[in-house]
Amino acid sequence: MNLRKFLIPILTLLLITFSCKDDDLEDFIAVPDRDRDEVNDENDAEIRSYLDTHFFNYEDFDFSDATNPANNEFIVVLDTISADNGTQNKTPLSFYLENPTNDYPKLYIKTVVQDDIDYNLYILKVREGEGEEINALDAAAMLYSGTIVDGSVFDSQVNIESGQPFNLTGVGIVGGVVAGFREGVIEFKTSTGFIENTDGSITYKDHGVGVVFMPSGLGYFSLPPIGSIPQYSPLFFNLKIISRTNTDFDLDGIPSHLEHPDGDITGDEDNSDDDLLVDFIDNDDDDDGILTSDEVEQKEYEGNGINQFMTKAEAQDYFDNDITDEVFISIVGELDGTFTLNTLIVPSTMVNGISVPNYLNSEVAIELE
Ligand SMILES: [Ca+2]
Ligand SMILES: [Ca+2]
Ligand SMILES: [Ca+2]
Ligand SMILES: [Ca+2]
Incomplete structure (x- = not known):
């Protein structure tokens, strides 16, 4: 589970730094990081060359009916185009990049800005997910394998039951994942559920399937985890995206993703009180001295309470369009087949004709019972 361990090399570096004598320290610092722009240009060329010379097993996927149950078993396999193995007539990956259509498979570039550099993140989308x-x-659960350009695998999760969901964004000492992984994963959608097979095993259905090709600047750059990733190496992640769950880093009852409506997790736009903490890590968002969790009411309905809804989407739709101040948060399935519906009552007050939640309005400081 190397993705979670990306903080460890930094820690190791600090330990080395602090345990070195002055002479050693000079030696150590004598190898500065390479220039990020220069590495990015090299990495991008390397990825483009890979896409020109490799194909994937597109013949094994039914693109005419993406929800065909047979597609649920599909795993992307990348291989070299070569006369030696009789694959000289295969369609290179770069074909989809250069000939964009509305049909799948798609290969496109997502620009991700980090360290003032516009990085090209290449997304191969076999199926977006339903x-x-x-x-x-969010936290997301997925099956994946991570490889470097020569195809060697440095990390993988092949069994969803054995894995914990990943926090896609790190907060404080809780590590997240590398930026390229997060920005790739959020291009897909989750499964719609699973099928229980006669032998008791489980097959997820209609999940997102694809590969993310990232330059090292969106990966580990000069500090890969100890193991098989060279410094400055592009990384490829082969993904099957299974599910997502809410996070609530500041424990204020508002899911993190509802606390950054503009979607920019690094900007200061989602900081209602303009203090040092953006809303999703601030437990008093309007700085009125009353915790956000005391300005909203968390509600939980079990069993019969949610019978009127057949799906999450129905429940979400109901509360999104409801005239009350009740907001859909989640439906959590229990092992016994029952479900718990979580909602929030968010009292609000009219300000200049607009309804503003009390937890975002420092003029209204009412602590709920
Ligand atoms: Ca929160
Ligand atoms: Ca704040
Ligand atoms: Ca908050
Ligand atoms: Ca408050």
């Missing part, structure tokens, strides 16, 4: 959209502040 389930829920994923937010950058």
Whole structure:
């Protein structure tokens, strides 16, 4: 689970730094990081060359009917185009990049800005997924394998039951994932559920399937985890996106993704009181001295309470369009087949003709019972 360990090299570096004598320290510092722009240009060329010379097993996927159950078992396999193995007539990956259509498969570039550099993140989308959209502040569960350009695998998760969902964004000492991974994952949607097979195993259905090709600037750059990733190496992640869950880093009852409506997790736009903490890590968003969790009411309905809704989407739709101040938060399935519906009552007050939640209005400081 190397993705979670990306903080460890930094920690190791600090330990080395602080345990070195002055002479050693000079030696150590004598190898500065390479220039990020220069590395990015090299990495991008390397990825483009890979896309020109490799194909994927597109013949094994039914693009005429993406929800064909047979597609649920599909795993992307990348291979070299070569006369030696009889694949000289295969369509290179770069074909989809250069000939964009509305049909799948798609290969496109997502520009991700980090360290003042516009990085090219290449997204191969075999199937987008039929389930829920994923937010950058969510936790997400997925099957994946991570490889470097020569195809060697440095990390993988092949069994969803054995894995915990990843926080896509790190907060404080809780590590997230590398930026390229997060920005790739949120391009897909989740599964719509699973099928229980006769042998008791589970097959997820209609999940997002694809590959993310990232330059090292969106990966580990000069500090890969100890193991098989060279410094400055582009990374490829082969993904099957299964599910998403809310996070609530500041424990104020408002899911993190509802606290950054503009979607920019690094900007200061989502900081209602303009203090040092953006809303999703601020437990008193309007700085009125009353915790956000005391200005909203968390509600939970079990069993019969949600019988009127057949799906999450129906429940969400109901509360989104409801005239009350009740907001849909989540439906959590239990092992016994029952569900718990979580909502929030968000009292609000009219300000200049607009309804503003009390937890975002420092003029209204009413602590709920
Ligand atoms: Ca929160
Ligand atoms: Ca704040
Ligand atoms: Ca908050
Ligand atoms: Ca408050």
